[in-house]
Amino acid sequence: MSTYIAPIRDMQFILNEIAGLDEICSFPGAEECSVDLVDSILDEAAKFAAGVLDPINSAGDRQGAIAKDGVVTTSPGFKEAYRLFVETGWNAMPCRPEFGGQGLPTAVSTAVNEMWKSANMAFALCPMLNSGAIEAIAHHASDELKQKYLPKMVKGTWTGTMNLTEPSAGSDLSAIRTRAVPGPNGTYRITGTKIFITWGENDVAENIIHLVLARLPDAPEGLKGISLFIVPKFLVNDDGSLGARNDLICASIEHKMGIHGSPTAVMSYGEKEGAIGYLVGEENKGVGYMFTMMNHARVNVGLEGVGIAERAYQHALAYARDRIQGTPIGDKSGVVKPILHHPDVRRMLMDMKSRTEAMRTLAYYVAGELDRAHRHPDAAIRAKHLSRLELLTPVVKGWSTEQGVELTSIGVQIHGGVGFIEETGACQYYRDSRITTIYEGTTGIQANDLIGRKLAREKVPGAAMKTLLGEMSATVDELECNSRLKAIAVNLKNGIAALSSATDWILATYEANPQAAAAGAVPFLKLTGIVVGGWLMGKSAAIAAKRLAEGSTDNLYSAKLVTAEYFAAHQLPFAAAYAAEVAGGSAATLGLPEDMF
Template sequence: MPYNFPVKDVQFLLNHSADFDQVRATGAFEDLSDDFLEAVLEEAGKFANDILAPLNRISDQQGARLENGRVITTPGFKEAYKQYVEAGWNSVAFPEEWGGQNLPNSVALAVVDAMQGACISFAMGTMLTTAAVKALLAFGTEEQKRLYLGKLTTAEWSGTMNLSEPQAGSDLATIKTKATPNGDGTYNIKGQKIWISYGDHDMADNIVHLVLARLPDAPEGTRGISMFLVPKFRVDSDGNIGEHNDVKVVSIEEKLGQHGSPTCVMAYGDNDQCIGTLVGKENEGLKNMFVMMNAARIDVGMQAASVGEASFQKALEYALDRPQGRKFGVKAGPATPIWNHPDVRRNLYTMKALTDASKAICFANMVAYDLARRSPDPDVARAAKEREELLTPISKAFSSDRALETTNIGIQVHGGMGYVEETGAAQFFRDVRICTIYEGTNGIQGIDLIGRKLGMGSGKLAYDFIDEAMANADAAIATGDADLKRAGERMKLEAKSLRQNTEWMVSAMQTNPEEGLAGGTPYLDQFGYIAGGHYLLKGAISALEAKKQDPSRADYFDSRIHIASFYCDNLLPRASGLAPAVTAGAQTVEPVEPTLLSA
C-alpha cells in the first residue's frame, strides 16, 4: 500500500479537536466551509500521494550529492518541485499582495502534514522557505519585500535559515560570522555556517539565505547578533538575477536519514565579495530569527507526526498481510495474520493514538497562531497568543519524541523484516530522528516551557490550559458513554497531578532554577501527554454527537472514540508516572566524577 494522506482524520482533528470553527468565526477569510477545506485537503493528498510519495524510497537510496561545487538533488525532485510551485502549495497562507492565497496558517499546516508524510526529504526544503517568508513579512524592508517576497511566496526562489557554526550549535552567543558595512546600505558578509538544510540545490533559480552575523561594533553575546539577507545570486533593482554572490557550498553532510535533503556547510565571502542587506534593526537578529524558528518548531512537530503516520500505514499493511502463528490456544491450522494478535494491535493502536494526539496538539497550536493574528476581538487574540506560546515547545518536543517511539514500534511490528532496509520500515525511524534535535533540541524546549512560558504570569498559561482540560474531562463524564466516562475520570486525575507539578515548578524556577531545570524534560512530557489526551478527548465527545446526527458514518466516529479511549487508558497514565521525575530536583542530576561513570 503506498502512502495515503488521511484526509478524513486531518479534517476531523482540525474541526473537532483543534476548534477550527474559531478561525472561521474571525471573518478574516472568505470561504472556510467544510466542503472547501475537504477540497484543499483532497488536492494536497493527491499531490502528496501521487507525486511525492514515490520519491521517498528513491531519496533514501539516491540522496543529494555535491558535484563541481553544486548540489544535485534526488532524481525526480526537480520535476516535483516545479509542480509544487505551479500548484501554489507554498503560497497557501500568505497575503494576496505577494502572490499568496490568504488562507489560515492552520490550513497550510495541513498541507505540511500531507507533504512531510509523503516525502520528508523533499518537504524539508519547502518548510524553510515558508519560514523565510514569515521573517521578511515581519521585518523585511520595503525594498527587500519588493525584490524577494513574491518569488519566495511562490517558492520560485527558496529560503534558508543560517544560525549554527562549527563552534556555535545551540549557543548562538558564540557565532563569529562578520558583517562589515560597505557604506551604501549593504554589508560584506564573511564566515562559515553549518547544518544548513537546502543550503544549495538545483530546484530553484535562486536561494535566499537569512544569515546571523555580527557587526564590527556589536555587543558580546546574543545581544550583538544581526540578521542579513544574502542571496545566492545578486538581484538588480528590477528583481532580475545577476552575478554569483560569493556564496559557496563546502560540503554536504553524510547523515543517518533524510538523505535526499542536502544539509550543507556554507562559506560566505571567501573572496570578500559576499553582499547582504540588513533585515530588521541592528543587533536584533536573534529576535527576528525567532519568528522563523517558532514557526518552524510547529512545522517540525507536524513533520514528525506525519512521518509517524506514514510508518503506521506501512506497519498496518504488513500486519494485515503477514501470516505468523495462530490465535492463542489454537493448536493446528493455517497461520493467522499478525493483526489478530492482541499485542500487535496494541502496538498499532499506540502508533495511531500517539500520531493523532501529536497532530491535534500542532493543529490546536496553529489555530491559536491564526486567532492571535486575525481575531477582531482583542481579548480573544490575547488569549490565543498565550496559548500559541504555551503549545509551541510542546508541539515541537512532544510530537518529535513520540514520533521516535512510533517509528520504532513500526520496525517492531515488521519483526525481523523491519530491521532490513528491504521493507522501508527503518527509513521512517532514521528520517525522523533529527526532528528531536533541530530547531532547538527537545531539552531546550523543556527549558523554554518551564523558564519562559511558566514565567509569564507565574504559571497562568499552564493553569488556564489545565482548567480547560478539567472542564473537558467533566464534559466527557457527562456524556454517559462508558468509554468516555472512564477517559474523563482518568483525565481529571492526570490534570490534577499536572497542576500540582506546575505549582512546584513555578516555585522552583522563582527560588532555585537548578531544581526546576533538572525536571524540565519530564515536565514537558507530562504536559504533552495531557495535552494530547485533552485534544483527542475533545474530538471523541464531538464524534459521539456527530454519530447521532449522521448514523451512516457511525463506524468512523466509533473509531475516533476508540482511539481516544485507548489513549486515555494506555498512554495518558504515563503522565502521572513522570510526576516524581519532575519534582526530584537538582540532587537527582548532581555531578558525579566522570571517570566513575565508566569505571
C-alpha cells in the same frame, strides 16, 4: 512497499470539530475560505502527496543529494516534483496575498503540510524553510527588501534558508562569529562559515535567499550583538532580474543518518571579497527577528513528528495485514492468520494510531490558536490565544518529535527481523525521524523554554498553564456525564492532577534552584504533551459520542471512541510517573560528581 494514503477524514474531523475551522474562516482576511473549499484542497493535496511525492521518497533515501565543486544535484525526481509543486500553487498557499500568496489560514496549511511530511519529509523541508524565511522577511524587513525578494519566494521560484549554526556555535547563538562589515549603498560584506543549512544549496530554484546571523564590528558580545542579513546566492538587479553570483558557496553537504534527499549544506561566505548582504530591520536585533522564523519552524517540525508517525503506521499496518505467521493465542481454528490478529501486534498498532491522532489533534489545535492570535478582530481575544499558542509551541515541537521517534521504532518492531532490513522501507521512517528531536532546538531546549519563559518567567507565573488546567478540568466534568466516557474521565482527571502538582513544583523551585527545575524539564514537557493530548482526545471522544447518539453511522466516530479510550488507558497513566520524576528526580540527576561519570 505501501502507498501513502492521506487520513483525510481524521484531518477534517480535527479541523472542523477541534480547531474550529468554520470560525477561523470568518476572520478578516480569511473570508474566501470555507469548509467546502478546504475539503477540495485536502483532496487535491492528497493526490499530489500520493502521486508525486511518495513515489520518489525511497529513491531519495537510496540516492541522496550529491555535491561536487559547490554544485548540488538533488535526488532523482526531486527537481521535477518541485517544479510541479510550484506550478500548481502549493508553495503560495499559506503566504500573504500582497506578495502573491493565497492567504489561507494556518490550520489549513498545517493539514496540507502534514501530507507533504508523511509522503516525503526530505522534500517537504525545502518549502518549510522557505516559508519560515518569508515570515521573517515579511515581519521585519524594509518595504524595499520585501518587494524585491518576497514575490518570487512566495511563488517558489526562489527558495529561502535559515543560517544560524556554526562549527563553534551550535545551540548557543551567543557564540556566533560570522562577521558583517558595512559597505557602500547600505550593503554589508559577510564572511564566515555556517553548518547544517537545510536545502542551503540545490538545483530546484533559480535563486536561494539565505537569512544569515552575523556580527557587526562594533557589536556587543552575546545575543544582543547579533544582526540578521539577507544574503542571496545571486544578486538581484533593480528590475528583479538575476545579477552576478554572490561570494558564497556550498563547501560540502553532510552525510546523514536520514533525510538523505534533503541537502544539508556547509555554507562558506566571503572566500574572496565578502558576500554582499542586506540588513533586516535594525542592527543587533537579529536573534529576535530570527525567532519569528524559528517559532514558525518549530511548529512545523513538530508536525514532522505527526507526519512521519502516520507514514510509519500505514506501512506497518499494510505489513501486518499481509504477513501470515502463527496461530493467534486462544484461536482454536488452527488456521494460520496475518499477524494483525496477534494481541501484541494489535497493541503496537493501536499505540501508533492513537498517539498519532493525539499529536495531530494537538498540532491542528495549536494551528487554530495561531490563526486566532493573528486574525481575530478583538485584540483581547487575540492576546488570550497568543498566550495559549506560546505555551504549547514547545510542546508541539518537543513532545511530538519524541513521539515520532518512538512510533517509527515501533513500526520497525512490527515488521520483526525484516524491519531491520532496508528493503522493507520501515528503517527509513525511523532514520528520518531521528533528526526531528534535534534541529530547530533540541527537546531539552524546548523543555527549558516551557518551564522558563512560558511558565516560571511568565508575567504572572503559571497563569497560562493554570488557565489551560481549568479548561481541561471542565472537559472532565463533561465526560463524567456519559457512561461510555467515564473511564476516559478518570484517567484524564488523574493526568490533570499530575500536571497541576508538577506545575506547582516548578513554580516553587525555579527561582531558588533553577538547575533542579531544569533537571525535570524534559519529563515536564512530556507530561504536558500526554495530558494535553489526552484532553484533546477526550474532547474528540465526547464529540464522537454525541454524533453517534444523533444517529450517525460514520465509522470515524466509532473508531475515535476506541482510540481515545486506548490513549486514556495506555498513555495518561504515565502522567503520574512523569510528575514524580519532575518533583523527585533532580537530586539523583545532579548528584554524581563529574569524575564519577
